[in-house]
Amino acid sequence: MVYLTRKAEFSASHYYHNPAFTPEENLRIFGKCNNPNGHGHNYTLEVTVKGEVDPRSGFVVDLKQLKEIMHREVLDAMDHRFLNKEVPEFYTQIPTTENLSIAVWQRLESKLQQARLHRVRVYETPDLFVDFYGEE
Amino acid sequence: MKAHLTRRYRFSSSHRLHSAEMSAEENLATYGKCNNPHGHGHNYTLEVTVSGPVDPATGMVCNLVDLDGFVESEVLSRYDLQNLNTLQDFAQQVPTTENLSVEIYEILQRGFRKAHLERIRLEETMMNSFEYAGEKSETASTLKVVK
Numbered sequence: 001m002v003y004l005t006r007k008a009e010f011s012a013s014h015y016y017h018n019p020a021f022t023p024e025e026n027l028r029i030f031g032k033c034n035n036p037n038g039h040g041h042n043y044t045l046e047v048t049v050k051g052e053v054d055p056r057s058g059f060v061v062d063l064k065q066l067k068e069i070m071h072r073e074v075l076d077a078m079d080h081r082f083l084n085k086e087v088p089e090f091y092t093q094i095p096t097t098e099n100l101s102i103a104v105w106q107r108l109e110s111k112l113q114q115a116r117l118h119r120v121r122v123y124e125t126p127d128l129f130v131d132f133y134g135e136e
Numbered sequence: 137m138k139a140h141l142t143r144r145y146r147f148s149s150s151h152r153l154h155s156a157e158m159s160a161e162e163n164l165a166t167y168g169k170c171n172n173p174h175g176h177g178h179n180y181t182l183e184v185t186v187s188g189p190v191d192p193a194t195g196m197v198c199n200l201v202d203l204d205g206f207v208e209s210e211v212l213s214r215y216d217l218q219n220l221n222t223l224q225d226f227a228q229q230v231p232t233t234e235n236l237s238v239e240i241y242e243i244l245q246r247g248f249r250k251a252h253l254e255r256i257r258l259e260e261t262m263m264n265s266f267e268y269a270g271e272k273s274e275t276a277s278t279l280k281v282v283k
Contacts, residue, residue, distance in 0.1 A: 018193055029194060031201065094195030098139045102190065127144040128200070131185075136138055 010079035013040040044123040051115035061115035101132040147216035150177035181259040186251035198251035
């Protein structure tokens with residue numbers, strides 16, 4: 001088994017708000033992230049796939065295909081977007097880095113052919129990242 | 137759904153690697169420049185990884201304010217801008233980054249209750265890093281050292 005990781009970057013805005021909470025609760029729990037006008041991050045995405053090395057190609061996965069899938073399924077939908085308003089997963093869920101890593105996993109998992117998805121890592125900043133390994 | 141959240145922190149400390157159980161020659165042979173009696177310092181980077189189900193109400197594994205507050209009050213304020221050799225933690229053991237990793241893991245394991253502690257990773261320099269996930273962990277039962 002060999003693991004291969006591809007990185008990508010995207011920039012997006014978001015804010016944290018749960019309509020079930022009172023305004024005071026939202027502010028207490030989410031702090032500055034509750035500003036309804038949003039704020040933004042430069043996200044770094046790391047997608048790690050795993051599989052056996054194909055003896056003919058020497059590849060675990062065709063990187064060009066993986067890159068295209070990441071662009072089509074994730075970057076085209078999220079780059080330079082307001083996540084709460086423009087990405088359907090976040091019409092109802094709060095676009096935390098946790099939920100973002102799960103959403104990226106769900107967008108990619110069924111689209112991969114040769115290799116299996118091992119881990120999605122989303123950096124919100126260089127000092128904060130979330131790893132999702134699928135439903136364990 | 138379970139996710140792993142990692143946060144990076146920084147602190148700076150000085151230390152001297154010297155074992156009372158070794159002769160002066162052995163200390164020098166073992167620790168080299170790190171045995172300098174006057175000590176030396178590092179800018180450490182600490183990575184704390186916690187895990188747990190993502191709370192549907194908040195979208196979070198744990199509130200970063202809680203994690204940051206705990207790490208600041210229990211870890212960073214304890215070690216930042218200190219000489220590690222003068223601290224009680226290292227009265228009986230050499231303040232290598234291996235031992236510091238275990239100390240920090242145990243502080244978090246004992247006191248942080250808002251999420252499950254998965255592991256800590258400590259960078260002594262950009263070239264050295266150490267990981268500790270506790271003795272009972274299935275995935276990392278020993279300290280991983282990258283030098």
